[in-house]
Amino acid sequence: MDRLSGLDASFLYLETPEQLMHVCGLLVLDTTTMPGGYSYAAMRDTLESRVRKVPQFTRKIRRVPLDLGHPIWVNDDHFDINHHFHRMALPKPATYAELVEVCGHLAGLPMDRNRPLWEMWLIEGYIDSNGVEKVVIFSKMHHATVDGASGSNLISYLCSLEPDAPPLAPDADARNESGPGGLELFGRGLLDTLARPLSIPKMVMPSVGLITATIGRAREGTAMAPPFTAPRTSFNGTINGHRTIAVADMDLEDIKTVRRATGATVNDIVLSVAGGALRAYLDERGELPEAPLLASVPVSVRGESEREGGANKVSALFARLGTDIDDPMERLQSMTEANKNAKEHHKAIPADTLQDWAEFAAPRTFGLAVRAYAGLRLAEKHPVVHNLVISNVPGPPIPLYFMGARIDGLYPLGPVFHGAGLNITVLSNNGVVHVGIIASELSVRNPQTMVEHFPRELARLKEVAEAGAAAVE
Template sequence: MDRLSGLDASFLYLETPAQLMHVCGVIVLDASTIPGGYTYPGFRAELDRRVRDVPEFTRKLRRVPLGLDHPIWVQDKHFDIDHHVHRLALPSPGGYAELVELTSHLAGLPLDRSRPLWEMWVIEGYHADDGRERVVVFSKMHHATVDGVSGSNLVSHLCSLEPDADPMAEAEERRHAREPGHRELFGRSVVSMVTRPLNAVRLVTPSVELVTKTVGRARAGTAMAAPFSAPRTSFNGTITGHRVIALADMDLEDVRQIKNATGTTVNDVVLAVAGGALRGYLEDRDELPASSLLATVPVSVREESRHSSGANKVSALFAKLGTDTDDPLERLRDLAERNKHAKEHHSAISADSLQDWAEFAAPRTFGLAVRAYAGFKLPERHPVVHNLVISNVPGPPIPLYFMGALIEGLYPLGPVFHGAGLNVTVMSNNGSVHVGLIACQESLPDIEDLVQRFPAELKALKKAVAAQTKPTPIKRKRTAASGAGS
């Protein structure tokens, strides 16, 4: 029986018509590399062939009787690729503005829970800045099915190192788990419900010890930033189901040069750039808070986790973005120091703590609580938990081909939440850093202005680093022996 973990299931319980829990991606393709040329029927047929033997693409949810336990995954015996892959064309002139308008609309549509929880739209007629036509794939997959790492692994089933090569990851010899009967499923759920309090007792002592250690770190000034300490901005309230997307690109070599020159990390540089972009955006709108914005940064614990099952194996740390600091280099240095403490603090927390506690999420109670939380507009009444989510996903350092088409752009987009209506995700790909922003449309209507500040802020940071590391010319003193021509 393939039961969802508590953390996987929590993404189902958190979902409402306004708070959609799927992750999206905008994949820009040069279809001229496809052997034999691009046709939509051929593209769809190849996609169908590659996903057929991958359970994550062909399984669907089955609820447990009376909601006594988390749902299970079962094989969709009537799987049809036409329910998941759709064809669209951009209206004239088919540029960037039309692309983000269409993908923003698609991002606001919920997935059909009666089928496997993924969809792709093949968008034709996109004309890039060089005037050449591209094919764009807009993908959507529920967070109950993937996190950042497992999502990348799934993409490997669809990509290859050469246009006519086999996928990087061939489908494993895996079968769908046996589907239990109604009585067996009910019995297992009752046992799980009865033993759940005993498991909770085992988590109490480690959790109390963690709180004690956190208090000690806070007194010593080495704790990560605390939730509920974020300043309020215009994108920290109750969200709607409308989405808006913006995309930008940065040079990965610039990021690496800054990292090497300052002794920081790629993640430090990304967060500092985001902090500078947000500072400029809010300052121009007379909305800049006196204290720094606070971001939730997802962290993969896949290598440390003791759990073998579950798609989501993540934790999170809180990071101040230095939006209260004007100088970009000073912001990076301060942020790097705080991140060092945050990572040390995070490493002291059990890798499975979030997954373990998520097992106690009750389907009905959780869902009702989320709806009440939004209905009473509670995000606008209590202190702000965090301002936004920022993810940094390492991508392929070499060219990849999606169904034979060269990937030119790979922009991941995460979910947004009540109280934090902006999500920033960056992903490296073959020498570029692709920046994907998604937000609640009503909370951040001018998202394009914000995303364009990312490459500009990286340029400003690179300039500041260069000025700091530039050697000072040595002035030679004139002596009596020095002649006018020396």
């Protein structure tokens, strides 16, 4: 029996019509590389043959009676690719503005929990900035199924290294059992519920020690930035179910140039560029706070986790983004030092802490709490936990082909939450760094004015870094 971990299940419990918990992706495809030419039917049939080899695409959730335990994964005996792969065309001529408007609408639609929790929309008629017609895939996968790293892996399973090469997917059919009967599920759920309190003592003592160590770090000035210390901005309130999207590209070689000149890590540079972009965006709107913005940065613990099951193996650290610093080099230096402390602090936290405590997530309690939180607009009444979520996901260093079509753009888009209606995800792909921004419409109505600052801020940082390196020589 494949049971959802508490962390996986919590993304189901936290979901409401406004707070949707799926992860999206926007893939821009060059179909001229497809053997035999582009055909929707051929792409659909090839996709079907590939997803049937990956269990995550053909299984669905099944609740435990009375919600006594977390749901389980069972095979969808009535799996139909037509329920998951859809076709649409943009009105011609359709450029970037029309594309992101449609994708924002699709991102705001909930998924059917009676089927495997993924969808892909094939969008035809998009004309890129060079006047070339491209095909776009807009994908949605529920966070209960994937985290950032596993989501990237799942997409790669459907791809190949050459247009006519076999896929990277496991060469075996996905054959999950339909699952135990209702009575067995009830019994196992009851036993899990009765046994759960017994694990509390094993978790409390390490957690108390962690709190003590954190207090010590705070006194020494080596702790990561604490939550609930973020300044309030226009994207820190109650969200609605409508989404806005914007994407941009940066040159990975430019980031490497800054890295060589400064010694900073790629992640430090990305966060510093994000800080500069957010500073410029808020300053243009007359909303720049004096205190720096605070970001929640998901961190994969897949290599350190001792848990075997579960799709989500993540933790998080908090990072100040230096939005109070105008000079790009000064901001990078400040963030490099702060991130060093944050990373060391994060390493001191057991990898499975979040997953262990998430096992106590209760579906009804979580659901009622989220609805009450939104209904009472509590996100606007207590101190801001964090301003936004920023993820940096490593991608393929070489070209990938989706059903034979070369991937020219791969833009990840994460979920947004009440209190933090903005998510920025960065992914490298074949020498290009793709930036994806998604927000609640109430939080950021026009994210294009934000994302445009990313390449500009990188250019500023590169110029200063190269000048500094030349002066040293």
